[in-house]
Amino acid sequence: MKRYFKKVSRLEETSSSTKNNVDSESSKKDELEAILDNLPSDPARRKRILDYDPNIYGQVQRRYLLKGPCQPRNHEFPQTLISGTKRRFVPSWFDEHPEWLEHRIENDAVFCLCCYLFKPHHGDQGGGDKFTCKGFSNWKNKKGLQDHAGSLGSVHNQALLNCQALMNQKQHLESVISRQLESSKHNYYTLLNASIDCVRFLLRQGLAFRGHDESESSNNRGNFLELLEFLAEHNDSVKAVAFENAPRNVQLTSPVIQRDIINAAAVETLNAIMFDMGDAPFYILVDEARDHSVKVLMAVVLRYVDDKGQVIERFVGIQHVKSTDARSLKLAIDELFSRNGLSISNLRGQGYDGAMVNIVGASCKRRDLLREQQQNEVMEALHNDELLSGKRLNQETTLKRPGDTRWGSHYGTLLSIISMFSSTIKLSDMNDRFNKVNSELLVCVASLSPDNLFSAFDKQKLLRLAKFYLRDFSERDVLSLEDKLDIYLNEMRSNSEFSQLKGIGSLAKKLVEIGKHKTHAAVYKLLTLALVSGKSILSYEHCEESTS
Template sequence: MVTLEIKYEGHICKKEFGDWLEYSIEKDAAYCLYCYLFKTAKGKQAGGETFVSEGFTNWKCKDRLNIHVGQHDSEHHKARMDCEALMNQDEHIQSVLHKQSRQMRNDYRIRLNASIDCIRVLLRQGLSFRGHDETESSLNPGNFLVQLEFLGAHNKEIDDVILKNAPKNCKLTSPDIQKEIVNACAIETVNVIIRDVGDSLFSILVDESRDVSTKEQMSVVIRYVDSSGHVNERFVGIEHVASTTALSLKAAIDKMFSRYNLSMSKLRGQGFDGASNMQGKFNGLKALILKENPCAFYIHCFVHQLQLALIAVAKKNLPISNFFRVVGDVVNVVGASCKRSDILREKHSDFIVEALERGDISSGRGLNQETSLQRAGDTRWGSHYSSLISLISMFSAVSDVLEIISEDDSSSPDQKTEAFNLLESILSFDFAFNLHLMKHVLAISSELSTALQKKKIRIL
C-alpha cells in the first residue's frame, strides 16, 4: 500500500507540475528533467543534489516542488528555457545554418545577376568599364560602378546586397570578376553563333593588325546562310599570333576551328587582303587552306581592290597626288587649334546666313547643320570623298581663316608663310579644277564601294 500510495502521489505531482518532473520506479524518487540537463552551480534551487542526483522522495511536502520552481527568473526557469530551446527544431544549429546559407545563396544570386546585367549593358553599348579612381569618395568611379549604383538606387532588393551592403570578400565588383563575366558572355555568344551555323557551309574573313600594346592580333569573321535563308556575318574572336607568317596564321585558324568544332571540309570561301602572306600563290595563307580544302575559294575583297586601285592611280599622277597633299595641309592648319576651329565655324555660320538671305540655299530640317573639315584616312578613300565635300561646302570660310592666319601678328613667321602659300594654292584654277574633278570621281567610287559592302550582294 505504501508503494502504491507513493506512485499515486507521484502521478498527482507529475500531473500538477508538468513534464519537468520525472519519476524513477527503481529509486522511487522524482527528478527535475530541466535541471538534470542544464544544471548550474548556483545553489540548490537550480536542482542541487535533490532534484538532480539524489532524487526527491518527500511526497508529503509538495511545497518543496514550488520552492524549486521559484519565480520567473529562477534557475529552474532558466534551465526550462534552455531545454525548450534544445527541443525546438527551428533553433537547432543545423536549421539555423541552413537558413543562413540559403539567405547567403539568395543574396549572392541577386548580387551576381546585378553585376551581369550592368556588364551586359556596357558590352552592348561598347563602353569602358573602369574609371581612373574607383574609391568610394570618387565622383566618377567608372561606368560599371556607376551603373551598379543606379541599379541599386531603383531596386531596394538589389541595394540591400551590393557595394557597401555586400560582404567585403564577396562584392563581385573587382576587375578580375568583371573580366570573368565578360569572358563568359563572349563564350556564350560564340556558342550561339556556332549553333546557328550548325552543319551549314561557311566562309571566313581574316585580317590581322597590331594593337596599342604592339601585339599582333588576327580577327576572324564567319559568313554563313542561316536556316531562314539570311546571310549573316558574325565576329567570332581575336587570336593572338606570335608572327604574321602564313604558317602562324594557319595554326591560329586551326586552333580556333578545333575550339569551336568547326570543320575545314565545310569551308567554301576565304577572304583576305592583298598582302603576300595572305594571298601568296605558293606559301600564302590562301594556298595553305586550298591544299587542305580545294573548295575553299579565295576572293579578294572588292572594296579593298577598289581602294588599292584609286591609291595607285593617285600616287602615279603627280598633280592629283600634290592636290591631296594640299588638302591634308589645309585641314591640319585650319584645325590646328580650338581658336582657329571656332573662327572657321563662325565664318561658315555667317556665310550660311548670307546665302539664306540671298536665296542661294534653302532651309529645312537636317540642312545647313554645323560642321567642320573632315580629315581623310590613309587608305579609306571613302573618307577622302567626305573630306572634299566638307572643303567645298566650307571653302569661303576656309579662305577667310587662312587669310586671318597669314595676317595675324601673333602667328609665327613660318605659320604665316604656310597659311599664305596654302591660300594661294586653293585659290588657283588648278586646285579648283582638281577639287571638283576628284569629287566627281570619288562620288562614283563611293557609291560603288557602298554597294560592294552590302551583305545581300552576290558575286555575280
C-alpha cells in the first residue's frame, strides 16, 4: 500500500515551513492586538511611548488618539489650598481644550495627550515635563494652559499637528504605502486574470500557445500574445496594465508563466474531477497514443456515475510509458492512482484498447500462465533432445508486434507464433472463457433495462450479477437483495414516472431525480456498477474469482 501514499517532498517541507512562518506572523499579530486593547486610559498607569517596541509606535499612538484624552467629566474634583484660597480643576476646561487636555485623578493634575505621544526632548519648552510626566495643578493660574499651547510653532502645536496627520489616513505614511501596495496588487490581479482567461480559451479550443517569431516587430507573435493584445485593445483596464504598461519583471507573458498557468489549470481540473467523483466506484479506460516523436503514450479516462445518476467519462491525462506491456502500464496506473489520491478499492474494472499489443493482454495472471506454459514446453523439449542447449539459447520470448513499415518484422512475428503455438492456443482458450463470462454479465445487465415496463426483468440474473461484485455485495447482501428486487419491481411498474424510460442510463437519472435511489439503495448500487463497467464489465481476475 506504500505506493498509494505520497512521501513528504521538499515542496511539502517548504510548504510546512511557510505555514510555520504564517503561524508566527499570526501570533505576533494577536500579541499586538492584545497590547493595543489593554492600553491604560489613566495617565497614571501609562508607560512612556519610548518604552514600547519601535515597530509599533504608530499603532500605539493611533490607538490612544482613537480612545481620546482621559476626561473624567463627572468626577468630583477636590479642592486644594493655593495661596490661602481653595482652588480646584474646573470641568469646563475640557471643552476649551478637547483634543489634548486630560486629568489624572490619582494626583489631581492635568496632562497633554499630544505631547505625551509626540513631544520631543527640548528641555523646558512647552512646559518641560509638567504636561507629560509631573502634571500641572496650579488651578489659580488657568493661563498656564494657554502658555503650554503657545504660539503656532510651539512644541505643543507641532505635536498636535502630528496627531492630526496620524489620524488623517490620506496623509499617513503607512496609509500611502498601503494604497500603493493595493494599487500594485490590483494591477497584478487584473493582468493575471487576463492571462488566465487567454490560457483557458486556448486550452478549451485546443490551440497552440507559442509563435515562430514572438518579437515585438513580428506580424504574428503566437496565439497567446495575440489574444492578450486583442483583449487589451478591447478592455481599458487590461490595456492599462499589460505589455509596455506593466513592469518588466511582472508582464506575465513568458513561456514559463504560461506553463505555470497551464499546470495550475490541469491541477484544478483534476481536483474538480476527483471531487465530483468522490468515493464512487469507477472504471479506468486506457488507450495507446503516440506523439510526433513516436513516443508511446498512455491516455487514461475514468468512468463513474455522479450524484445525479449521470454516467461521466473524464479524460485525466496522458503519460509516457516505456512500452505497452502489462508491467509498464501497471506501474503507470499505480503512479496515477497515487498522484490523484484514487483508491484501488473503488476500482471496478479496466478497459484497454490499443494499449495492450500482445496476446498477454491486461491480465498479469494470463501473462504468468503463458510464461509458465512456455517454460514447461522448453524444459520438456530439452529433456527429449528436441532443442539444443547453450549460451543465449532458449531465452524467454513473447509474441512480437509487427512493425509499422518493416516487412521483416512480420516474418519475426510469424516465427514467434510458430515457436509459441501451443501456449498461444491455451491462452486463446482462456480468452474464450473470459468472453463467455463477459457475455453472461452483459445478459445479466440487460435484466435491469426499464424498456417496455421492465419486460426484461429477471430476478435470478440480477442475483447472479450481484455475485460478480464481491466487494460490493456480501453473501448476506445477496440474500437480502432477493426481497428488495420484488419490492423494487412492483414500485417501478406501478409508478408512471418510469413507464416511458429507455435504457439503464435514463433509469439511474430518474431514480436520483425523484429520490428513489435512496429507497432502493441496493438496486441503485447494482445499476451504477453496471453503468460504470459498460461493455467490458470486469477484468479477467475478477471473472476468475467469481466463477471459481
